[in-house]
Amino acid sequence: MTQSVAMTINGRRREDHVEPRLLLVHYLREVAGLTGTHIACDTSQCGACTVLIDGEAVKSCSVFTVQANGRQVTTIEGLAEDGVLHPVQQAFWNEHGLQCGFCTPGFIMAAAYLLKQNPSPTDEEIERGLEGNLCRCTGYENIRKAVRSASQAMNGTAAEPSAQLVGSAAAPVED
Amino acid sequence: MITAPFEYARPGSVDETQSLLNKYGSDAKVIAGGQSLIPLMRLRLSQPTALIDIQGIPGLNEVRRDNGSVEIGALVRHVDIQRNAMLRESLPILVEMSNDVGDNQVRNLGTIGGVIAHGDAAGDYNAAALMLDAEIITNKRRHQARDFYRDIFTTALEHDEVVTAVRFPVSTGRFAYTKFRRRLYDWAIAGVAVQETGSSWRVGYVNLATTPRRGSAVEAALAGGASAADAAAQSGSDIDPTSDVRATAEYKRHLTQVLTVRTLQKATMAA
Incomplete structure (x- = not known):
């Protein structure tokens, strides 16, 4: 038996009929076609599936679609505005905050949430703030650097060159 | 799956x-x-x-203080506890625990009512409820925490009963919580909570039996004037750990003694 759901995903309203057991991550990927949200551990440990519900980071593999009925969902596809990368995306680009890149969408969403809560985190606060995300390539050093640099960019304390990269790097980004 | x-x-x-x-x-x-x-x-x-x-039920996400008690609605999430200034004043040990539950993503969804109803011995708040003599309020009755936790994942809740709030006594004495685990977001291999209440100490144990446990023997030793180390040596009769993938029962017993001493020291030195 299906249930009707309506939610706003990346600013666009959708209505669908779904089985109650459909997980939000499967809904986003398979029904809404937003495959930027990744499935990795499938046991709510790794955070690769992190999205925002009403602005708060959650693991979309541990939420049923019906629970998100009526809410605002933001996925990695919804972070950039008018072709300009979100400062956290840009910082991951600049600092190469990834190795294979599979965990990256989840890390970026978790980091964007962290910086909204705490615009100037210490290194320890960055580590605590991203404790729900795993990088199996162990690329944590550059991820930490990226979050630090995003924090500086968002607080207007960044060095000039990285601010200029925003426009030029936005165009060639794929997926 | x-x-x-x-x-x-x-x-x-x-x-x-x-x-x-x-x-x-x-x-x-x-x-x-x-x-x-x-x-x-x-x-x-x-x-x-x-x-x-039950996410849409109004009134279940409030935190109130009155007459020496703090009442926390079932839908209050871990993140709400972390950020609640009144709880930081009135029940700081719970705030301390909330910082260590899961990770940000889990804390943004998980609720105190869920932890209580699930009745997991590894659920940090369950040990706090037990050691502080909290009251669990449902649609049908009020349960004393000491009668609530029956067995592994088994509480006194009936099938048509839903937790609506948890009521804790305001607890402003010295306190500490130690959650021992290999990774930040893990459950505790062993968790030890201590809270000074008036002139005595309350002790709670997380994930060291099929239910949360109160450190009654340790509390009695402390009340009798024993040192932290001598009191902690009594912890063996307060817990009943089993061997699992994380550690052997023997290891957990030793760990509990060590952590009990450290947690008491942390509480008394922090003041």
């Missing part, structure tokens, strides 16, 4: 929740944040035939 199929309802009141629970019978489950239940359903360790989602 995909969960077994189930029916889903989102009631607007506690009364409606109770009628739905009666309608769907004993295989129905109440869901709040779902951060324990959904992983269990995905492993098919739990296969409820219906989920009653």
Whole structure:
């Protein structure tokens, strides 16, 4: 038996009929076609599936679609505005905050949430703030650097060159 | 894994929740944040035939202080506890625990009512409820925490009963909580909570038996003037750990003694 759901995903309203057991991550990927949200551990440990519900980071593999009925969902596809990368995306680009890149969408969403809560985190606060995300390539050093640099960019304390990269790097980004 | 199929309802009141629970019978489950239940359903360790989602019930997400007690609504999430200034004043040990529950993503969904109803010995707040003589308020009655935790994942809740709030005594004495684990977001291999109440100490143990445990023997030794080390040596009779993938029972017993001393020291030195 299906249930009707309506939610706003990346600013666009959708209505669908779904089985109650459909997980939000499967809904986003398979029904809404937003495959930027990744499935990795499938046991709510790794955070690769992190999205925002009403602005708060959650693991979309541990939420049923019906629970998100009526809410605002933001996925990695919804972070950039008018072709300009979100400062956290840009910082991951600049600092190469990834190795294979599979965990990256989840890390970026978790980091964007962290910086909204705490615009100037210490290194320890960055580590605590991203404790729900795993990088199996162990690329944590550059991820930490990226979050630090995003924090500086968002607080207007960044060095000039990285601010200029925003426009030029936005165009060639794929997926 | 995909969960077994189930029916889903989102009631607007506690009364409606109770009628739905009666309608769907004993295989129905109440869901709040779902951060324990959904992983269990995905492993098919739990296969409820219906989920009653209480997220929309008004009034269950409030925190109130009156007459020496703090009442925390069932839908208050870990993140709400972390950020609540009144709780930081009135029940700081719970705030300390909330910082160590899961990770940001889990804390944004998981609720105190869910932890209590799930009755997991590894659920940090359950040890706090037990050691502080909290009261668990449901649609049907008030349970004393000391009579609430019956066995592994088994509480005194009946199938048509839903936790609506938890009431703790205001506890402003010295306190500390140690959650020993290998990774930040893990459950505790062993957790030790201590709280000074008046002139005596309360001690609670997380994940060291099938239910949360109160450190009664340790408390009695402390009340009798024993040193932290001598009191901690009594912890063996307060717990009943089993061997699992994380550690042997013997290791956990030793760890509990060590952590009890450290946690008492942390509480007394922090003041």
